[in-house]
Every structure is written in structure tokens, then in C-alpha cells.
Amino acid sequence: MTIKKFFNEMTDDAGSVRPHYAGYSAWLSEMPQERIAHKRAEADALFHRFGITFAVYGEEGGKERLIPFDIIPRIIPDEEWKALAAGLKQRVKALNAFIHDVYHDQNILKAGRIPKEYVLQNGQYRPEMKGVDVAGDIYAHIAGVDVVRAGQGEFYVLEDNLRVPSGVSYMLENRKMMMRLFPRLFSRNKIAPVDRYPDMLLNTLRSVAPTGVTDPTVVVLTPGAYNSAYFEHAFLAQQMGVELVEGQDLFVDDDQVFMRTTRGPQRVDVIYRRIDDDFLDPLVFRKDSVLGVAGLMRAYHAGRVTLCNAVGTGVADDKSVYVFVPEMVRFYLGEEPILNNVPTYQCRLKDDYAYVMDHLPDLVVKEVHGAGGYGMLVGPASTKAEIEAFRERIVAAPDKYIAQPTLALSACPTFVESGIAPRHIDLRPFVLSGSNEIQLIPGGLTRVALREGSLVVNSSQGGGTKDTWVLEA
Amino acid sequence: MLSRTADHLYWMARYMERAENIARLLDVNYRLSLMPQPADQMEKAWAATLRIMGLDELYWEKYDEITPENVFDLLIFDRENLSSVWHCLRAARENAHAVRGTITSELWETTNGTWLKMRDFSPAALTEIEVSEFFEWVKYRSHLSRGVTIGTMLQDEAWRFTRIGTFLERADNTSRILDVKYQLLLPAGETEGGAADYYQWSALLRSVSAFEVYRKVYRDLITPARVAELLLLRSDMPRSLARCMQEVYNNLQKVANNRSAETERRAGEMDASLRFGRVDDIMRGGLHNYLVKVLARVQDISNRIANDFLVPVSA
Numbered sequence: 001m002t003i004k005k006f007f008n009e010m011t012d013d014a015g016s017v018r019p020h021y022a023g024y025s026a027w028l029s030e031m032p033q034e035r036i037a038h039k040r041a042e043a044d045a046l047f048h049r050f051g052i053t054f055a056v057y058g059e060e061g062g063k064e065r066l067i068p069f070d071i072i073p074r075i076i077p078d079e080e081w082k083a084l085a086a087g088l089k090q091r092v093k094a095l096n097a098f099i100h101d102v103y104h105d106q107n108i109l110k111a112g113r114i115p116k117e118y119v120l121q122n123g124q125y126r127p128e129m130k131g132v133d134v135a136g137d138i139y140a141h142i143a144g145v146d147v148v149r150a151g152q153g154e155f156y157v158l159e160d161n162l163r164v165p166s167g168v169s170y171m172l173e174n175r176k177m178m179m180r181l182f183p184r185l186f187s188r189n190k191i192a193p194v195d196r197y198p199d200m201l202l203n204t205l206r207s208v209a210p211t212g213v214t215d216p217t218v219v220v221l222t223p224g225a226y227n228s229a230y231f232e233h234a235f236l237a238q239q240m241g242v243e244l245v246e247g248q249d250l251f252v253d254d255d256q257v258f259m260r261t262t263r264g265p266q267r268v269d270v271i272y273r274r275i276d277d278d279f280l281d282p283l284v285f286r287k288d289s290v291l292g293v294a295g296l297m298r299a300y301h302a303g304r305v306t307l308c309n310a311v312g313t314g315v316a317d318d319k320s321v322y323v324f325v326p327e328m329v330r331f332y333l334g335e336e337p338i339l340n341n342v343p344t345y346q347c348r349l350k351d352d353y354a355y356v357m358d359h360l361p362d363l364v365v366k367e368v369h370g371a372g373g374y375g376m377l378v379g380p381a382s383t384k385a386e387i388e389a390f391r392e393r394i395v396a397a398p399d400k401y402i403a404q405p406t407l408a409l410s411a412c413p414t415f416v417e418s419g420i421a422p423r424h425i426d427l428r429p430f431v432l433s434g435s436n437e438i439q440l441i442p443g444g445l446t447r448v449a450l451r452e453g454s455l456v457v458n459s460s461q462g463g464g465t466k467d468t469w470v471l472e473a
Numbered sequence: 474m475l476s477r478t479a480d481h482l483y484w485m486a487r488y489m490e491r492a493e494n495i496a497r498l499l500d501v502n503y504r505l506s507l508m509p510q511p512a513d514q515m516e517k518a519w520a521a522t523l524r525i526m527g528l529d530e531l532y533w534e535k536y537d538e539i540t541p542e543n544v545f546d547l548l549i550f551d552r553e554n555l556s557s558v559w560h561c562l563r564a565a566r567e568n569a570h571a572v573r574g575t576i577t578s579e580l581w582e583t584t585n586g587t588w589l590k591m592r593d594f595s596p597a598a599l600t601e602i603e604v605s606e607f608f609e610w611v612k613y614r615s616h617l618s619r620g621v622t623i624g625t626m627l628q629d630e631a632w633r634f635t636r637i638g639t640f641l642e643r644a645d646n647t648s649r650i651l652d653v654k655y656q657l658l659l660p661a662g663e664t665e666g667g668a669a670d671y672y673q674w675s676a677l678l679r680s681v682s683a684f685e686v687y688r689k690v691y692r693d694l695i696t697p698a699r700v701a702e703l704l705l706l707r708s709d710m711p712r713s714l715a716r717c718m719q720e721v722y723n724n725l726q727k728v729a730n731n732r733s734a735e736t737e738r739r740a741g742e743m744d745a746s747l748r749f750g751r752v753d754d755i756m757r758g759g760l761h762n763y764l765v766k767v768l769a770r771v772q773d774i775s776n777r778i779a780n781d782f783l784v785p786v787s788a
Contacts, residue, residue, distance in 0.1 A: 048589070049582050049585065049586055049589075050578070050581075050582060050585075224571075225567070225570050225571045230570075231573075233574075234573045234574035235574065237574040238573070238574035238575070243474070243475055243478070244478075244572075244574045244575070245475060246477065248477065249475050249476070249477050259475060260475065260476045260477070261474055261475055261476060262474055262475075262476055262479045262630060262634075262728060262730060262782045262783075263730050264730065264731070
């Protein structure tokens with residue numbers, strides 16, 4: 001399938017280069033093709049040597065692969081970024097207010113703005129969090145909101161990732177790589193720096209330490225070296241100068257969390273956890289979890305440790321609740337949402353279900369709880385047989401699916417086998433919410449679907465990444 | 474620092490050092506095998522090497538006869554042999570991977586790069602390049618890791634545990650390399666101090682980069698007692714047992730915790746006995762006997778370090 005009409009980030013409909021790409025485009029046209037090919041090979045070799053890899057689930061022996069890196073940047077002009085940033089802050093603020101509300105007074109449910117069952121019967125709703133107060137009332141400290149551009153270039157939010165969003169290390173490494181390969185580009189363009197992210201993250205984490213703790217000890221909790229995002233966990237811990245711990249390194253004594261060190265136990269105050277709720281504490285959640293820490297939830301309830309993100313944020317980034325985020329903005333902030341949602345059909349609703357069944361070849365269907373591009377149907381890119389097979393899955397469990405129109409994602413020039421060609425992209429900016437402020441680094445991670453016509457940008461599905469430039473005015 | 478982190482650092486360093494010393498041990502034997510000698514003499518030399526590494530059983534399970542190719546197969550490439558160069562470099566890399574946030578990026582890249590390159594070598598490739606070139610490569614990669622460690626790492630606890638791993642492993646390996654000579658019989662017709670003997674001792678010295686050092690220090694003929702003195706008691710010789718135990722003891726003192734007093738005492742006792750020991754006394758009691766005891770003490774100290782610092786213990 002090829003989408004005929006889409007927004008091209010670099011050129012307008014008449015084929016002339018957009019002003020914010022002018023500098024880069026001029027530079028690119030002066031660059032001999034062999035030199036570009038050489039630089040690409042250099043980038044690959046460097047990424048390999050640095051071990052910037054990810055593990056692919058299901059591949060033999062937990063093999064490590066590189067995420068393909070494309071050397072043509074995605075460029076966003078300053079004024080566009082400002083509007084997008086404002087929209088993201090507004091959205092995350094409302095989402096945090098929503099999570100606090102559903103675990104306390106449930107005003108939004110009482111007001112009938114969101115049907116109760118959507119929230120309370122949601123698998124991601126954690127009754128364990130009811131009435132629990134968390135530091136600063138912040139739940140999603142780190143949000144990785146997926147944004148796409150469609151139509152004439154309008155931004156749409158595709159997903160609010162509020163659990164353990166990853167990818168920020170690639171944002172930082174891609175920038176480092178670009179600066180190493182093409183230092184002169186950076187002196188010719190005013191590109192907003194991104195390398196403050198680890199500092200901002202550490203400040204955010206420290207700002208939500210338990211009350212009374214003045215010099216908090218922060219750690220990053222990883223499932224271990226075989227996790228697909230291990231590189232990022234190690235990277236962030238190193239950049240922040242904090243310990244990277246595994247569950248076995250921690251224990252709870254008298255409702256206080258400690259780590260085992262060569263000099264004995266040391267208190268831990270804030271845990272940036274990169275493992276899912278289900279694995280956090282075998283006494284409360286999955287009993288077979290060896291990744292977590294027995295007693296962690298007890299310490300958490302006692303307010304002696306802060307978990308980032310909080311337990312139970314999944315109730316707000318679930319695809320069936322997604323539909324109501326604009327309503328949350330209105331309800332909690334009394335503002336009109338700045339960013340669009342993608343129109344979404346919920347297969348659990350009778351009318352929507354009928355529509356979805358009639359239009360499967362045109363729609364993108366997703367599992368409500370799915371992530372990472374697994375278990376989805378891209379109608380226009382699928383064969384009849386694939387569509388029919390998926391139809392049966394929806395019929396069997398309509399509640400599990402939502403559907404959206406196939407968006408003509410914007411495309412950015414990308415190096416491929418045949419030369420430079422447009423490929424579809426998305427953008428994941430990272431929004432940090434601390435007890436005083438909401439911040440974000442200009443840019444984010446741009447992912448690109450490298451296969452011609454493909455709209456799936458996930459690295460597990462053959463996607464690559466690009467450096468993302470916000471041009472300062 | 475985390476006990477688990479200390480454990481990974483310690484083993485990262487140990488495995489890298491071990492890879493280097495296997496290469497050194499194989500290199501000395503390979504050089505010796507090049508000298509004119511009866512076939513059974515050469516076999517004995519390889520058999521002694523296997524025995525000293527505790528690999529003779531595994532070897533005879535896999536092969537019927539002793540050939541350099543088989544020995545290289547087992548000691549360089551074998552995936553089941555936990556003491557093959559392949560396995561050591563992989564383990565060094567896996568341990569580094571687990572603490573890549575603690576070590577400097579240069580050290581990680583070096584260790585990772587060594588492993589990536591190791592995967593390109595194969596027994597077939599070794600027939601194309603001289604096997605000595607491969608040993609040289611392993612040695613230089615280990616030099617590089619050590620240099621990067623010293624040149625880039627903050628000298629904090631992480632560094633101390635890395636150093637302890639390096640020197641404890643080297644203490645073990647130097648003792649073993651020296652012991653190999655003692656497992657060998659002189660070729661028939663040769664007397665101690667003869668040409669063959671000279672060749673063996675000088676090859677041994679070269680394998681621990683001590684040939685030139687020996688010349689400088691003694692300015693005299695190579696004798697077993699002096700070689701033993703150099704490799705055991707001279708603390709200014711970087712691969713000597715005395716130097717290794719001095720480093721282990723010094724670094725242990727810097728990381729001491731409330732459980733480690735006895736370990737420190739034992740390391741200190743060993744350090745002192747090497748500092749004040751006399752080579753005549755060692756030779757009188759028999760070098761081999763002495764080395765057997767040394768290996769046991771090194772093993773004891775490494776077990777105690779694991780218990781005191783590395784294995785997580787609940788509060």
C-alpha cells in the first residue's frame with residue numbers, strides 16, 4: 001500500500017523546500033553521495049562499538065540488533081514546537097490530575113464525563129492505589145507521548161505512554177552521532193541542544209522524594225541486562241550518576257527500601273523503575289516475579305519511597321480511555337485541548353463496532369492494551385486473508401479493540417537503498433513532571449518506517465530513528 | 474557501591490586477565506614445542522599445561538591424542554570450556570555489559586570491541602595467521618583494557634574491585650605458569666643448566682614479559698632459583714606474586730567493611746611472607762610444593778572476598 005497524499009516535512013506541494021529545511025537542503029545537495037554513504041557506514045560501526053543495541057524478543061538467543069539510524073534529520077521550526085510543547089504540557093497536566101482523581105474522589109466519574117466502567121473495570125486500574133497519596137500528586141513523571149502529523153501537517157496525539165516509555169537514550173545518542181559525523185552542520189544551524197535531559201530527569205526525580213527527605217538517593221531499577229531497553233537503563237543511570245539496580249539488589253526492612261552495597265545497606269528514596277507494575281512486588285502483584293522487591297508496595301503505601309512512574313498510571317494511557325483525554329483537559333483545567341486526538345472507534349460500542357466491521361480495509365485496528373506495534377492490523381496494508389483473520393479476533397472479543405482511520409502520516413526524506421526517498425515518521429517527545437513544573441526537551445525521538453509505504457515505525461517492526469532538530473528562532 | 478556491581482567489576486577484570494594469561498601460557502608452550510626434541514617430550518609439555526589448568530580430564534573426553542591444534546581448540550575456542558579464551562572474553566564482556574553504567578564508556582567499548590573481534594577468529598583463521606599473532610592480539614587487548622581502566626576510571630571503590638580482580642587472577646596465573654616448568658622433565662640426555670633447560674627457562678621468562686627484566690636485574694646466567702625469585706618475590710616485577718599480593722592487600726584495605734577484617738589479615742599475612750621470604754627457603758622445600766600452597770591461599774582469599782563483599786547478604 002502506498003499513501004498517495006501525505007505531508008512532506010521537507011518540501012511543500014509545489015516541490016519547493018520549506019524555509020526551515022533550506023539550510024540543511026543546501027548542505028545536502030553539496031554533499032557527494034559517496035561521502036554520505038561513507039558517513040552512514042561510519043555511524044553503523046560506531047553504534048556497534050558503543051553497543052547501542054536492543055534485544056528483540058523471540059529472536060534466537062536474545063540477539064542484539066542496532067536500530068537503524070538515518071542521517072537526515074527531522075526538523076521542526078521554533079513556532080511549531082512552541083505550540084506542540086504547550087499542547088503536550090496541557091495534556092500531561094490533565095492526565096496527572098485524572099489519575100489522582102480516579103484513585104481518590106473520582107469526581108470525573110461522578111460528573112458522568114467518563115463512564116465508570118471504562119475506568120473501574122479496566123485491567124489497568126489498580127485498586128491497590130485507592131486513597132494512596134503520592135509525592136506532589138504526580139503520577140506520570142515521565143511521559144513519552146506519541147505524536148504524528150497528518151493532513152496538512154496538523155499534529156495528532158496517537159498514544160500517551162505513561163507507564164515506562166523508552167527511547168530517550170536514542171534521542172540523546174542520535175544527537176551525539178550527528179554532531180560527531182557532521183560538526184559543521186551544527187555551526188550553520190541554530191539547533192536547540194538536548195543534552196540537558198539527564199539533569200532535568202534527575203531534578204524531576206529528586207523533586208518528588210518522600211516528605212522529609214532532604215538529600216534523596218535516586219536509583220534506576222532495571223529488569224536486567226537481557227531486557228530490550230537495558231542499554232537505556234544503564235545509560236540514564238550513568239548520565240544521572242545514580243546506581244542502576246536490579247530487584248535482587250534491593251530489600252525492604254521496616255517499610256524502608258535499602259540497596260545492598262559493599263559497605264552494607266543504604267537507604268533508597270526514589271526509584272525510577274523501568275519494570276511494569278505487575279512485576280514490582282511479588283507480595284502484591286505477580287507472585288512469580290523475580291524482577292521486583294518483596295515489600296516494596298508496603299514501603300510505597302507508607303510514603304517512604306517514591307516510584308516513578310507511580311503504580312497504576314496505565315489506567316490513563318489505555319486506548320479505551322484515550323478517547324476521553326480531551327474531556328479531561330476541559331474537566332480539570334477548564335481549557336480547550338490544544339492537541340487533537342485521532343478519531344477513534346471503540347469496538348465495545350454497538351455503532352462503532354458496526355462501522356469498524358464495514359470498513360476494516362480502511363482502518364487501523366489496535367488492541368486496547370497492546371504496545372510496541374504488536375497485535376495490530378493496518379487495513380490498507382493487509383491482504384484479504386489477514387483482514388478476515390483479524391475480523392474473527394474482533395468478533396471474539398470486541399472489548400479488546402479500537403479502530404482509527406489510517407492516517408496519512410507525514411514523511412521525511414530518508415536514505416534508503418535507492419537513494420533519498422520520503423518515509424513516514426512519528427515523534428515521541430518526553431514530558432517530565434516534577435512537583436514544581438512540567439518540562440520538556442525541545443525535540444524528542446523521531447521514528448521512521450523504513451519500508452516503502454509502511455506506517456509502522458516501531459523498532460521491533462523494522463523502524464529506524466532520526467535526529468530531531470528544533471530550530472531556535 | 475552495589476555488591477552486585479562490585480561482583481561484575483571484579484569478574485570482568487579477572488576474566489580479561491585470565492584470557493591474557495591463557496594466551497601467555499599457550500605461547501610459552503608453543504615456543505617450547507618449536508625446539509628440536511623427541512615427540513613424547515612435546516606431548517608431556519602440553520599435558521603439563523592441561524594439568525596445571527585443571528583441563529586434562531575434559532581434554533581426554535574430547536580428544537584421543539595430544540596435538541597443538543587440539544589444545545588450541547580446547548583452550549582458545551571451546552564453548553564448554555569455561556577457561557577458554559573465547560569464554561573468558563565473552564564473560565568479561567557480559568560482566569562489563571551488566572555494569573556498563575558504572576564503568577567508563579571507553580572501558581565498555583574496549584571490552585565490547587574485544588569480544589566482537591574474538592567472534593571473528595576461528596580455528597581455520599588461525600592457520601592463516603601465525604598462532605603467536607593471535608596470542609599477541611589477546612595480550613594487547615588485555616593491555617588496552619587495563620590501560621583504559623587506569624587511564625579513565627575514577628579511583629573509587631569500583632576501581633578497587635577491578636584491581637583486586639586483576640591481581641588476584643594474576644597471582645593465580647603467574648603461580649601456575651611457573652609450576653608448568655616444574656611438571657616437565659628435562660629431555661633425556663640433558664642436564665640441568667644445559668641448552669634445553671636454558672631455552673625452557675627463557676621461554677618461560679618471555680611469556681611473562683620478564684626476559685629483559687631478568688637480564689637487567691641479574692646480569693647473569695638464567696637459573697631456576699633466580700627465575701623463581703623474580704616471579705615470586707620481587708615486588709618491583711609487575712607480574713610477580715609479591716606484587717600481586719601487595720596490590721590485593723592495599724586495595725582490600727581501601728574497601729574494608731565490618732566483615733572483612735579476617736580477609737584483610739590473610740591477604741596481609743601473605744603479602745608479608747612474600748615481602749620477607751627468601752628464595753632459598755622456597756627452593757629447599759620444593760618449588761612445586763610451595764606453589765600448591767600458594768594457589769590454595771589465593772583461592773581462600775578469593776572465596777573470602779566473595780563472601781565479604783560480593784555475594785548479597787540480607788541485612
